[in-house]
Amino acid sequence: MKKKSLLQQAAGAPYIVWAALFIIIPLFIVVYYAFTDKTGAFTMDNIASLADYKETFLISFEYAFIASLICLAISYPFAYIMSRKGPAAQRIMMMLVMLPMWMNLLIRTYSWMNILERNGIINNILENFGMEPLKMIGTPGAVIFGMIYNYIPYMIIPIYNVMSKIEPSLLEAAEDLGSGSLSKLRRVILPLSMPGVISGFTMVFVPSVSTFYISQKLGGGKVMLIGDAIERQMQTSYNYNLGASLSLVLMVVILVSMVILNRFAGDDDLLI
Amino acid sequence: MKKRFFSVCLAALLTAVPLVSCGGANSEITNPVGTYTTEYAGTTLNVFNWGEYMSIGAEGSLDVNAAFEALTGIKVNYMNYDSNEAMYSKIKSEAVSYDILIPSDYMIARLISEDMLQPLDFSKIDNFHYIDEQYKNLYFDPDNTYSVPYNVGMVGMIYDTSVVEGTPDSWSLMWDAKYTDNILTFNNPRDTFAIAQFLLGIDINSENKADWDKAAEKLKEQNPVLQARVMDEVFNKMEAGNAAIAAYYAGDYLTMAETNPDLAFVYPKEGTNIFVDSVCVPKNAQNYDAAMLYINFLLEPEVALANAEYICYASPNTAVTENPDYELYQNEILYPAAEDMPFTEYFHDIAPEIRTYYEKLWEEILLADEG
Numbered sequence: 001m002k003k004k005s006l007l008q009q010a011a012g013a014p015y016i017v018w019a020a021l022f023i024i025i026p027l028f029i030v031v032y033y034a035f036t037d038k039t040g041a042f043t044m045d046n047i048a049s050l051a052d053y054k055e056t057f058l059i060s061f062e063y064a065f066i067a068s069l070i071c072l073a074i075s076y077p078f079a080y081i082m083s084r085k086g087p088a089a090q091r092i093m094m095m096l097v098m099l100p101m102w103m104n105l106l107i108r109t110y111s112w113m114n115i116l117e118r119n120g121i122i123n124n125i126l127e128n129f130g131m132e133p134l135k136m137i138g139t140p141g142a143v144i145f146g147m148i149y150n151y152i153p154y155m156i157i158p159i160y161n162v163m164s165k166i167e168p169s170l171l172e173a174a175e176d177l178g179s180g181s182l183s184k185l186r187r188v189i190l191p192l193s194m195p196g197v198i199s200g201f202t203m204v205f206v207p208s209v210s211t212f213y214i215s216q217k218l219g220g221g222k223v224m225l226i227g228d229a230i231e232r233q234m235q236t237s238y239n240y241n242l243g244a245s246l247s248l249v250l251m252v253v254i255l256v257s258m259v260i261l262n263r264f265a266g267d268d269d270l271l272i
Numbered sequence: 273m274k275k276r277f278f279s280v281c282l283a284a285l286l287t288a289v290p291l292v293s294c295g296g297a298n299s300e301i302t303n304p305v306g307t308y309t310t311e312y313a314g315t316t317l318n319v320f321n322w323g324e325y326m327s328i329g330a331e332g333s334l335d336v337n338a339a340f341e342a343l344t345g346i347k348v349n350y351m352n353y354d355s356n357e358a359m360y361s362k363i364k365s366e367a368v369s370y371d372i373l374i375p376s377d378y379m380i381a382r383l384i385s386e387d388m389l390q391p392l393d394f395s396k397i398d399n400f401h402y403i404d405e406q407y408k409n410l411y412f413d414p415d416n417t418y419s420v421p422y423n424v425g426m427v428g429m430i431y432d433t434s435v436v437e438g439t440p441d442s443w444s445l446m447w448d449a450k451y452t453d454n455i456l457t458f459n460n461p462r463d464t465f466a467i468a469q470f471l472l473g474i475d476i477n478s479e480n481k482a483d484w485d486k487a488a489e490k491l492k493e494q495n496p497v498l499q500a501r502v503m504d505e506v507f508n509k510m511e512a513g514n515a516a517i518a519a520y521y522a523g524d525y526l527t528m529a530e531t532n533p534d535l536a537f538v539y540p541k542e543g544t545n546i547f548v549d550s551v552c553v554p555k556n557a558q559n560y561d562a563a564m565l566y567i568n569f570l571l572e573p574e575v576a577l578a579n580a581e582y583i584c585y586a587s588p589n590t591a592v593t594e595n596p597d598y599e600l601y602q603n604e605i606l607y608p609a610a611e612d613m614p615f616t617e618y619f620h621d622i623a624p625e626i627r628t629y630y631e632k633l634w635e636e637i638l639l640a641d642e643g
Contacts, residue, residue: 052632055639113505118514135453137514138500140642221459221501224638236357236460237631238364 030251033244046245053229053246057253060226063140064208067147068155071204072197074148075155079196080189082156083163094160097153105150106213112149113217116142138220146214147204154203162196163189202258210250226250299329299338301574306399308569312562313345319566320359320370322549323352325423327582334578340569346562354503355460363388363554371557372566374422376547378619381412385621389552391417396564399571407588410548411618419550420567421588423523423579426616427463427545428605430525434534435516443471443540445517447490452497456509456518459501461634462619463545464491467519470542477620481629488633495641510535522605523585537605543615548588 037043082093100108115121116136123133136142166189174184212227219225226246233243319337328350329335337348351370353359356379362368375383383389394400400420407421431440435454446455446467458464468487469476478484499515507524509515511531525537551570553563569575573591580587581599586606592598593607600606608614622630 052635055642056635059642114508117509117512119512120514216459217505220499220505222498222638222641224635224642229635232631232635235361236355237628238357238361239628 030244030248033241034248035245037241043241046241047249049242050245050249053226056224056226056229057250059224060209061253061257063144063225064147064205067144067151067208068201068205070144070148071152071155072201075152075159075200076193076197079156079159079163079193082160083166090164097156100149101153108150109146109214109217112142112146113137116145116218137218138222140219140223142218143215143223143225146218147208147211150214151204151207154207155200158200158203159193159196162193166192198262201261205257206254209254298332299335300342301334301339301572303574304343304569304572306568306572307396308343308565310345312559312565314347315559315562316347316349317372317559317562317566318349318351318368318370319372320351320353320362321372321374323354325352325374325549325583326350327578330582333582334575336570336575336578339575340566343569344562344565346559346565348566366556369556369558370554371559371563373552373554374549375552376549376619377410377412378621380419380550380552381621383552383554384413384418388555389418390555390557390560392420392553392567393560393564396561397568397571399568402571402573402576402589402591404588404590404593407548411620413550419552420571421548421550422570423549423583423585424588425547425549425585426522426539426614427466427519428522428525428537428539428614430510430518430520430528430535430537432510432513432516432532432534433536434513439536439538441538441541443467443519443542445540446519447471447494447497449497451517453499454516455494455497456500456502456506456515456520457494457498458519459503461630463519464501464634465630466545466619468494470540470544473542476545476617477622479623479626481626484626484630484633488630488637491637492640495637498641521585523583525605526584526600526603539608539614541614543617546616546618548618 034046035042035044037045082090085093117123118133118135118137120137122136126133170188170192171184174188179187209225210227210230212225212231215223215225215228230243230246230250233239233246237243327333327336329338337350340346340348353362356376359373359375360379360382363370363373373383380389397420403421407424409416410421413419429440429443429445431445436445436451445451446457448455457467465484465487466476468474468490469478469483472486472490474483474487500509502509502518506518506520507528510518510528513532513534522537522539525535529535529537551567553560553567557563570579571589571591573589573595576587576589576592577595577598580589580592584600584606587593593601595601604612
């Protein structure tokens, strides 16, 4: 193998420094806090007390999983349709997907709080048609909706990216060889778009499972996710050790589930 | 204890354009009565306060920090927090140093016991005589060496007269199944537990775990009737009639009632929490002398009046409370007459072990709510 030139080495340096300072070192700090007590002595107590958070973990994973699945169900056909449009239409559709993200996540979520309220816009419309108002705010449904609304662009974009790289000639070839539309989807489009699905799923699932703002605002303080528990340990309880061990376990569980997901996809090169 | 930070930011953002055209805020006071010097001009003073807890020039009101700068030449670096605990985490980390803090009573007690505050030099705070005698030498600072009272508040029940029948006078209203899905409570353990404790006649500062268990049981019973646990979201919900009953701070009721005149307020007969937020100087402050000038400045009649009218909490400053031009002069909710004064208790700093215990109970209550 050819030795890298000095310039090539130097070009990578800024990112290596960045990663070391802001990713690797903080990770070690999290690990350190997770296995120590307030005096800095080694302890397993923090990890042991995580058993109390089993339900919270389960609920967080359940909601994030549901949100990711719904995102996928909406995004997949949309990404396909978008990738088959002309360049101008694609640009406009992409802009519409990105548009909500120009506004801050906090503001978007705060606005939804008012829309979903009991006397909010949706219920006002329903009442005008003589229908019963719905209870939306403060329900798990509202929290999952918030996850979908905020993170769906992260699902659409990677799927669209791989879809748009599928050669039309491949689809034509499949048709020539006698594939119906269902088998074309199953045997050509689906396998080729799998990398996009996996990365989209990851990019929706990870922020959803660790969110605390969405659950606080749309869940009316009645839905406690693991992100809320971590935030409370850091902000209110001043228990960085327990907060760190919760974060650490969350990271490990996410890592493991991503590895499993990738195995199912049958592509070993894709490990996250 | 002002938690309206976010919604106000949002409102400010949405109305930023018209606000700008409204023109200059008031950034000078006309006749300071205290003694000031420009000796520390050019230095910086780091002030750490609750969000929305000082008049800083919104809607043409006095910009306290700008006025201080105009008078002394000291630049104020003004920063906000949204809970005593968040403030504590930040200063405990020692990554930052502040010159001025405005924590609540029990937090001041904790800071004093952990040796994190320094005594104030009252010879430089000649406006201190404006502080009402009843707010001097309070339990958390018995010799009044570390703190100067800034605001006083009490918790009460806000209810919508178009929904709630009669004139409620008990915390039990917050458990009334008739108002299922119409009731809001706090989204923090201490304030929420206090409601159950007052109702059950338990000491809010109990060091007995069984007492906290009893209160937790009572709070779990409340889960099915609750619409939400809120902090600053309460404004939106009560003002728009999205909920009918809420426990919150008295001063904030006045703000809500401006938008929704159907709202009424009561101090429940079982008693309620009273709090005092006071100005303190942490041990690692970098600009102690400027901090003394700043504290004196906050006590200026003109400044204290602007703050009291902006924040809408009760003022411990007699120059404000005895001023007939004060918008909330003798307001019966902020300043109840002696015979209407409810039974009140302060929060005390609780032993860390009990604190951990009730925080765990709080998580159990939240979990039970999801079931």
